[in-house]
Amino acid sequence: xxxxxxxxxxxxxxxxxxxxxxxILAGLLFTPFAFPGAKALNVAAKICIFIVLVASFDLxxxxxxxxxxxxxxxxGIGAYGVAIALTHIGPTWTGVVAGVAAALVISLVxxxxxxxxxxxxxxxxxxxxxxxxxxxxxxxxxQLSDLTGGEDGLTFKVxxxxxxxxxxxxxxxxxxxxxxxxxxxxxxxxxxxALFLLMLRIVNSPFGRVLQAIRENEFRAEAIxxxxxxxxxxxxxxxxSFATLAGALLALWLRYNGPDTSxxxxxxxxxxxxxxxxxxxxxxxxxxxxxxxxIVQNYLQDLxxxxxEGVGKVPLLRDLVHPDRWLLWLGILFVLSxxxxxxxxxxxxxxxxxxxx
Amino acid sequence: xxxxxxxxxxxxxxxxxxxxxxxxxxxxxLALAALPLTGSFSTWVTLTFAGLAMGMIIFIIASGLTLVxxxxxxxxxxxxxxxxxGAFLATSVLGRMTGWTESESLLxxxxxxxxxxxxxxxxxxxxxxxxxxxIIRPVYGQPLKQIMITMGGMIVGVELIKVVWGxxxxxxxxxxxxxxxxxxxxxAVEKYRLIAVVVGLGIFLAMFWVLSRTKVGLLxxxxxxxxxxxxxxxxxIGRLFVGVFVAGSALAGLGGVMWGLYQQSVTPEMGxxxxxxxxxxxxxxxxxxxxxxxxxxxxxxxxxxxAGFLAPKVALFSNILLMVIILLWRPxxxxxxxxx
Numbered sequence: 001x002x003x004x005x006x007x008x009x010x011x012x013x014x015x016x017x018x019x020x021x022x023x024i025l026a027g028l029l030f031t032p033f034a035f036p037g038a039k040a041l042n043v044a045a046k047i048c049i050f051i052v053l054v055a056s057f058d059l060x061x062x063x064x065x066x067x068x069x070x071x072x073x074x075x076g077i078g079a080y081g082v083a084i085a086l087t088h089i090g091p092t093w094t095g096v097v098a099g100v101a102a103a104l105v106i107s108l109v110x111x112x113x114x115x116x117x118x119x120x121x122x123x124x125x126x127x128x129x130x131x132x133x134x135x136x137x138x139x140x141x142x143q144l145s146d147l148t149g150g151e152d153g154l155t156f157k158v159x160x161x162x163x164x165x166x167x168x169x170x171x172x173x174x175x176x177x178x179x180x181x182x183x184x185x186x187x188x189x190x191x192x193x194a195l196f197l198l199m200l201r202i203v204n205s206p207f208g209r210v211l212q213a214i215r216e217n218e219f220r221a222e223a224i225x226x227x228x229x230x231x232x233x234x235x236x237x238x239x240x241s242f243a244t245l246a247g248a249l250l251a252l253w254l255r256y257n258g259p260d261t262s263x264x265x266x267x268x269x270x271x272x273x274x275x276x277x278x279x280x281x282x283x284x285x286x287x288x289x290x291x292x293x294x295i296v297q298n299y300l301q302d303l304x305x306x307x308x309e310g311v312g313k314v315p316l317l318r319d320l321v322h323p324d325r326w327l328l329w330l331g332i333l334f335v336l337s338x339x340x341x342x343x344x345x346x347x348x349x350x351x352x353x354x355x356x357x
Numbered sequence: 358x359x360x361x362x363x364x365x366x367x368x369x370x371x372x373x374x375x376x377x378x379x380x381x382x383x384x385x386x387l388a389l390a391a392l393p394l395t396g397s398f399s400t401w402v403t404l405t406f407a408g409l410a411m412g413m414i415i416f417i418i419a420s421g422l423t424l425v426x427x428x429x430x431x432x433x434x435x436x437x438x439x440x441x442x443g444a445f446l447a448t449s450v451l452g453r454m455t456g457w458t459e460s461e462s463l464l465x466x467x468x469x470x471x472x473x474x475x476x477x478x479x480x481x482x483x484x485x486x487x488x489x490x491x492i493i494r495p496v497y498g499q500p501l502k503q504i505m506i507t508m509g510g511m512i513v514g515v516e517l518i519k520v521v522w523g524x525x526x527x528x529x530x531x532x533x534x535x536x537x538x539x540x541x542x543x544x545a546v547e548k549y550r551l552i553a554v555v556v557g558l559g560i561f562l563a564m565f566w567v568l569s570r571t572k573v574g575l576l577x578x579x580x581x582x583x584x585x586x587x588x589x590x591x592x593x594i595g596r597l598f599v600g601v602f603v604a605g606s607a608l609a610g611l612g613g614v615m616w617g618l619y620q621q622s623v624t625p626e627m628g629x630x631x632x633x634x635x636x637x638x639x640x641x642x643x644x645x646x647x648x649x650x651x652x653x654x655x656x657x658x659x660x661x662x663x664a665g666f667l668a669p670k671v672a673l674f675s676n677i678l679l680m681v682i683i684l685l686w687r688p689x690x691x692x693x694x695x696x697x
Contacts, residue, residue, distance in 0.1 A: 061501075065501060067501060067504045067505070122500070123500045123501060123504070124430075124432045124500055124504065125640070127432075127434075127504050128432070128636040128640060129640075131632075131633055131636060132633055132636060132637060132676075132677055132680070133677070135633045136673070136674050136677050139673045139674070140673075140674075143670060143673065265629070269508070269512060272505065272508065273509075273512075276505060316520075319520045319521075320520055322520070324519070324524060325516055325519065325520060327512060327516055328512075328513060328516035328517065328519075328520070330512075331509055331512035331513040331516060332513055334505075334509045334512070335492070335506060335509040335510065335513060338496075338502055338505055338506050338509065339495060339506075342502070
């Protein structure tokens, strides 16, 4: 069946999960028409970008069992690649291609070097070393201000087809003007879906099975005859390339890039939370995690504002539900989900589906 | 008679392990190498003292982290929370005692600082106890979960600190008598740095004494070497571990007070920022080694001060460069501990 082939023989395996996934996809597709306004469109675009980014991180964390804190570094390389290329070459498609290609090469080399140097050691060391490298890279990016724009970042123009000035038709369609932003948005969704299906293909290939074997029992995988270091390094490089592509998408969508938008450690924490809450070791988890997290990040504050007004002047409680404290509640959810449902939302839903049959 | 003689022979036959003193040389070598580069002697003295002060504070914070790892293979990515907590407690305590901190008398300043440090130690220790129970205990022996859960603990901890103290930076001025510097010839040494060095050295010596001269210390060192062996001899290593974790958290709280005074302002993010530095220090020292941690901390302090003066751009990466160089020389860190 074609559908099964598209999903690489790894369907959601839970009716509820399938429904949610379809709802998310439909929600994203109809955002420009159903929810007018720039904020909704930006949130939807961010969800798409983070689905790719979180799925690429899951390739590493969930499928191979490697904790890396340098994932935003590759995300940043992709974003800076596009930003720098478009600033210097000008808003052309050549610029986009050149930027993405250069960023991919840099990411591949960097991830290869990091992988070969430090994937031989224990998980803890790898986590610490990537943390140090990522911090150094962040400093580097803000120091090389001639190239990267320093702390201010770079604002640039994108190819005309994607810019807001471009217009497909004079009259609006269903109340939405058909401009370059809309084209960019649908292009973004298409690329997201394509990249997601590609990653699904990878994790369900024989190569992906080896990665899972390494995650489950490294010693045994080695004993069967797989060079685990080689596989882990490959996994690291693949994951880095997808993160780079996600970064390029981010830069193209925002038409801006700076250290805070793509490199900061907060984003790293966010990705970690998304993977774990959605469900490690299943790419569908990244869709759920990213969507849930970003919607919460953008709209929980509004809800908490209401709650905090409702609570009134009760001292401690008021501070706990203060709109700026949204991360507190997600952090608690994160800790609880590691204890209570390590397989995340997706794991929970699948377990329920199994119980029912 | 005879049996005691054979016992004496057996004692002689035991091979004595030659202490590895080579890493000890690193500090003087590093300091002397920097002397011709800095140009003037007085600048060198100032920089060296600044580096030692910074190193001592880092050591106070990092020592607990490395011991906890050595004992239980638990690496606490949330260690930074205790630093932040200590520093914020200091702002609260010292903020209420402005009368004493602003007076010129050294005694009153100290009397103000003492409760601040005490509060930091006690509260950070208590929170450490809870942290161990709630966050770390359920995931012993699962490194992947440990990394994530301690990270999660840090997120929640930092947010809770923001709930209590707000998200803004709070200034933490030095008590009046600690401000300014002393002049030794041409070299100016800030008074507070002198104090930091003294306090740091005091804590190092106390810790050294506990670890090498008491029974608890013996058990801790033995536990770091081989946990199962100590357990099989009938000691509850779990309890020992809780004690070390609490002590480490309390020291991190104390270090937080000192770091906050060093920076003269505290932010909720300060703990996370120091975390990277701590990891570098304990990797350099060899995971689990207190002595290595001490040398590593002082080296990181010295190198970042020298580099900050000589080549400010390089200074941002100097710590990582230092780590790479040390690891190329000794891949396990300065002192490799136990079976690792």
